Amino acid sequence: MSTLSPTADVHGHGHEGHGHHDIGFIRKYVFSTDHKVIGIQFLMTTLLMLLVGGALALGVRFQLAWPWRTVPIVGEIVFSGEGGTMSPEFYTMLVTMHASVMIFLVIIPILAGAFGNFLIPLMVGADDMAFPVLNMLSYWFMWPAIFFFGLAFFWSGLDAAPAQGWTSYPVLSALKEAAPGAGIAQTWWLMGLTFVGVSSMMGSVNYMTTIINMRAPGMTLFRMPLTIWGMFITAILQAFALPVLTAAGFMLVAERVLGFNFFVPGGLIVNDSDPTVGGGQPLLWQHLFWFYSHPAVYIMLLPAMGMVSDMLAAQVRKPIFGYKPMVYSMAAIAGLGFIVWGHHMFTSGMNPALGMTFMISTMMIALPSAVKVFNWIGTIWGGKVRFNTVMLNCVAFISMFIVGGLSGIWMASVPTDIYFHDTYFIVAHFHYVLFGATLFGCFGAIQYWYPKMFGRKMNETAGKLHFLLTFIGFNGTFFPMHMLGIAGFPRRYADPYIHPYMEHLMPMNRFMTLCAILMGLAQLILIGNFILSYFTGEKVGRNPWQANGLEWSAPSPPGHGNFDIPPVVYRGPYEYSSPLIDDRDYLMQTDLPPKRPVEKEQDNTSSNDAAEGQG
Amino acid sequence: MNKFWPLFFCFWPIVAVVAFWISPAMNWWFPGMAMSPLGQQIDNLFYMILVIVGLVFVGTHIGLGYVLFRGVAHEDEKKSWFSHGSHKLEVLWSVAPAGILLFMSLYQLDVWMRYRVKSHFPDEVQPIAEVTARQFEWRIRYPAPGKALMPTPQPDDLYTVNDLHVPFGRPVMIRLRSMDVQHSFFVPELRIKQDAVPGTVIPIWFETVDEGDFDLTCAELCGWGHYKMRGRVFAERESQFQHYLKTLQAEQDYDGVRELGSTGAQIAEYSRGPHKQAGH
Numbered sequence: 001m002s003t004l005s006p007t008a009d010v011h012g013h014g015h016e017g018h019g020h021h022d023i024g025f026i027r028k029y030v031f032s033t034d035h036k037v038i039g040i041q042f043l044m045t046t047l048l049m050l051l052v053g054g055a056l057a058l059g060v061r062f063q064l065a066w067p068w069r070t071v072p073i074v075g076e077i078v079f080s081g082e083g084g085t086m087s088p089e090f091y092t093m094l095v096t097m098h099a100s101v102m103i104f105l106v107i108i109p110i111l112a113g114a115f116g117n118f119l120i121p122l123m124v125g126a127d128d129m130a131f132p133v134l135n136m137l138s139y140w141f142m143w144p145a146i147f148f149f150g151l152a153f154f155w156s157g158l159d160a161a162p163a164q165g166w167t168s169y170p171v172l173s174a175l176k177e178a179a180p181g182a183g184i185a186q187t188w189w190l191m192g193l194t195f196v197g198v199s200s201m202m203g204s205v206n207y208m209t210t211i212i213n214m215r216a217p218g219m220t221l222f223r224m225p226l227t228i229w230g231m232f233i234t235a236i237l238q239a240f241a242l243p244v245l246t247a248a249g250f251m252l253v254a255e256r257v258l259g260f261n262f263f264v265p266g267g268l269i270v271n272d273s274d275p276t277v278g279g280g281q282p283l284l285w286q287h288l289f290w291f292y293s294h295p296a297v298y299i300m301l302l303p304a305m306g307m308v309s310d311m312l313a314a315q316v317r318k319p320i321f322g323y324k325p326m327v328y329s330m331a332a333i334a335g336l337g338f339i340v341w342g343h344h345m346f347t348s349g350m351n352p353a354l355g356m357t358f359m360i361s362t363m364m365i366a367l368p369s370a371v372k373v374f375n376w377i378g379t380i381w382g383g384k385v386r387f388n389t390v391m392l393n394c395v396a397f398i399s400m401f402i403v404g405g406l407s408g409i410w411m412a413s414v415p416t417d418i419y420f421h422d423t424y425f426i427v428a429h430f431h432y433v434l435f436g437a438t439l440f441g442c443f444g445a446i447q448y449w450y451p452k453m454f455g456r457k458m459n460e461t462a463g464k465l466h467f468l469l470t471f472i473g474f475n476g477t478f479f480p481m482h483m484l485g486i487a488g489f490p491r492r493y494a495d496p497y498i499h500p501y502m503e504h505l506m507p508m509n510r511f512m513t514l515c516a517i518l519m520g521l522a523q524l525i526l527i528g529n530f531i532l533s534y535f536t537g538e539k540v541g542r543n544p545w546q547a548n549g550l551e552w553s554a555p556s557p558p559g560h561g562n563f564d565i566p567p568v569v570y571r572g573p574y575e576y577s578s579p580l581i582d583d584r585d586y587l588m589q590t591d592l593p594p595k596r597p598v599e600k601e602q603d604n605t606s607s608n609d610a611a612e613g614q615g
Numbered sequence: 616m617n618k619f620w621p622l623f624f625c626f627w628p629i630v631a632v633v634a635f636w637i638s639p640a641m642n643w644w645f646p647g648m649a650m651s652p653l654g655q656q657i658d659n660l661f662y663m664i665l666v667i668v669g670l671v672f673v674g675t676h677i678g679l680g681y682v683l684f685r686g687v688a689h690e691d692e693k694k695s696w697f698s699h700g701s702h703k704l705e706v707l708w709s710v711a712p713a714g715i716l717l718f719m720s721l722y723q724l725d726v727w728m729r730y731r732v733k734s735h736f737p738d739e740v741q742p743i744a745e746v747t748a749r750q751f752e753w754r755i756r757y758p759a760p761g762k763a764l765m766p767t768p769q770p771d772d773l774y775t776v777n778d779l780h781v782p783f784g785r786p787v788m789i790r791l792r793s794m795d796v797q798h799s800f801f802v803p804e805l806r807i808k809q810d811a812v813p814g815t816v817i818p819i820w821f822e823t824v825d826e827g828d829f830d831l832t833c834a835e836l837c838g839w840g841h842y843k844m845r846g847r848v849f850a851e852r853e854s855q856f857q858h859y860l861k862t863l864q865a866e867q868d869y870d871g872v873r874e875l876g877s878t879g880a881q882i883a884e885y886s887r888g889p890h891k892q893a894g895h
């Protein structure tokens with residue numbers, strides 16, 4: 001980079017040398033307090049869990065396409081008792097664990113844990129997180145969570161693993177008689193959930209503090225990249241919503257283990273047990289659960305929205321269209337996100353008056369989502385588009401988010417949701433937003449920030465192939481779910497075809513399963529590309545994408561302490577194609593303000609002096 | 616130059632629209648016309664939203680495709696358009712969708728109130744049966760012919776499992792309960808769905824417009840056998856319905872000594888059934 005001064009370099013080396021000196025392998029790569037290492041640890045863990053969750057999903061898809069047939073590959077071993085076919089208990093367990101793994105061990109931690117950790121200090125110009133040890137703990141609390149989910153899985157046998165859905169509604173999840181998996185396994189599941197919660201909470205506190213207190217000089221709030229806004233708002237959401245889930249989880253554990261009574265009403269005879277005593281209310285759980293879990297769906301999206309904005313601007317060489325509306329709409333989504341939870345409960349039997357208020361607030365939350373879509377399209381408008389893997393994934397994000405957002409309208413309006421609730425229409429909706437939007441955004445982000453993580457680029461051809469196959473497989477799997485939903489196909493059915501009105505939908509389900517297998521196989525390309533590029537990828541300098549953010553002014557990969565020259569920020573992160581300079585089409589946040597008339601030598605002035613002057 | 620990717624992103628929305636277009640013809644659509652007046656209104660709302668959503672989907676994708684094609688065309692230019700946005704456009708595309716969304720939500724309220732708010736229920740509607748969901752079946756309790764359904768079980772009440780008979784052509788009400796966990800009473804052809812919540816009795820009403828039998832399924836995960844809670848709703852003429860109740864009563868009162876009448880013969884047949892099976 002041209003703005004480096006020799007003195008700064010010396011300083012940087014000195015600092016790096018010091019940082020590396022006295023920590024051994026374990027402290028450096030395992031129990032590291034360096035946000036970059038923690039971010040990469042999160043990334044590897046979540047990618048691993050993505051494969052686990054994907055395998056579970058293929059199990060679900062297999063049963064829907066070929067119900068009660070011998071499961072290929074694993075059938076003979078896992079289901080030897082049943083002659084190689086899965087049992088309905090196992091099917092409901094698959095559905096439950098697939099969702100739990102994907103939501104709690106993949107999507108939430110890949111956004112906040114992996115990218116949040118890696119990017120926040122680099123993008124705000126800090127040398128690390130505000131609380132590095134807390135940060136390390138937040139990663140290491142993921143492992144007990146994984147452990148407990150695993151325990152839930154295997155403790156009492158696969159047919160007695162948690163099978164109450166990721167929503168775990170009591171009474172089903174509260175009484176051990178209610179289902180084979182409602183015994184001790186359900187308690188382990190709740191323990192896992194609690195650990196995920198603690199991990200998220202530690203991250204959330206850390207991110208808020210870092211973003212508020214540790215920004216580089218000149219990094220005003222409205223010069224922050226949208227990724228940081230997304231992470232910041234997500235952290236706030238998490239801090240306010242998560243305690244409710246944690247409390248609800250403890251209440252359920254207390255009910256199950258200690259004999260408290262919150263959710264189970266008296267007089268129930270479950271599976272020929274003695275009648276229950278007490279006066280709990282099952283809907284209480286649904287309110288508490290969705291009070292967290294609706295904001296949580298935005299926790300699973302807002303960071304990706306931010307990252308896509310940053311990637312998009314860099315790939316089309318244009319400023320973000322409507323930066324402030326983008327920020328405000330994220331804030332609006334977060335705010336409204338707290339008053340829409342009841343839209344998951346329209347048919348639950350809650351007071352019907354709530355149906356009306358929740359419908360209006362839910363409809364209104366589509367507004368900021370729409371504004372963001374328009375602004376993304378506006379951002380591409382008039383840009384010189386680079387059609388690389390990053391860009392393709394970003395466009396897919398926008399396109400898929402439109403689908404998911406629009407199907408939300410049917411579900412937001414109560415009368416049509418009466419019909420669609422708990423059918424495959426819902427399944428289509430949330431896969432379009434969570435996979436179609438968030439995960440495509442993450443695929444783009446991996447490709448985009450990989451050079452910063454490892455100093456090498458990922459392979460473009462493999463990236464494009466992965467994108468193409470995933471996109472086709474994804475739409476082939478999930479688009480027909482809209483039709484299934486319209487046909488009244490309920491979720492979580494081990495064998496829908498015993499109901500005559502669904503018999504004819506089996507061929508469609510077979511097609512979907514084949515597409516899902518294609519999509520699953522395509523992920524091997526991603527994993528291969530991720531690993532091989534580490535050894536063979538093209539080596540890159542600080543700023544391979546000619547992007548503006550602070551992270552691109554640090555070495556690739558950044559050393560301990562991140563920046564060899566303390567960054568000073570002169571402008572927002574989206575000054576692409578600025579007329580202020582004419583030899584290149586980007587103007588980094590750290591570049592000195594160009595003098596008019598622009599002279600090329602001007603670029604070479606030491607930014608270090610300026611840093612001292614300003615800081 | 617390289618138009619492959621813009622074309623790709625224009626191609627898939629076309630596939631999506633075509634898929635929706637052909638779905639009704641392919642029978643990937645509602646399980647038949649809605650068989651209740653309220654269900655027909657729900658369908659109308661569905662189609663209204665479909666039009667709005669369809670236009671937005673096509674419109675945004677045309678916009679997306681357009682900017683992508685332009686993006687290719689700009690390739691030889693030195694720089695992109697330097698613009699931070701447009702206040703006018705922001706206002707336009709905030710206010711217009713806000714209006715549409717508000718309209719849509721207010722437009723729905725009426726159907727919801729008639730479906731679910733007690734004071735808007737049809738005047739004459741009376742509960743004709745109590746449906747109690749349990750793992751994994753629907754237990755049904757009718758009052759004796761000519762009597763009204765009491766909140767608590769009466770000695771002369773009639774019981775069956777999974778087959779719900781109702782008269783068509785007038786609104787009827789069901790008291791929905793659960794004996795163990797949550798379930799959900801879902802009759803796709805009537806477009807009704809209501810969760811059965813343990814500890815609560817929830818009234819639901821519907822009117823079927825014609826004779827027919829409709830699938831009743833469970834739409835709330837209730838355990839391993841969730842998928843097999845298959846029931847049926849038989850809509851029949853008032854006289855048939857009364858006849859059905861009488862038959863039920865006769866079956867229930869049958870003590871095994873009376874002479875075998877037509878229904879008695881069925882019962883005898885029925886009670887022999889399992890023994891026969893056991894012999895095999």
Ligand code: HEM
Nearest residue numbers: 297300301343344366369405408409411412421422430433
């Ligand atoms: C345009 C904005 C959106 C609207 C109007 C909307 C509306 C809804 C409604 C009404 C439901 C409940 C439907 C039912 O169960 O009957 C729902 C479910 C869901 N939504 Fe959205 N949604 C929107 C965006 C999103 C986004 C952005 C995400 C995630 C990133 C998301 C994730 C989910 C999930 C995971 C569920 C299902 C949860 C479950 O039942 O398992 N939604 N949405």
Ligand SMILES: [Cu+2]
Nearest residue numbers: 294297341344
């Ligand atoms: Cu929600």
Ligand SMILES: [Cu+2]
Nearest residue numbers: 833835837841
């Ligand atoms: Cu069920």
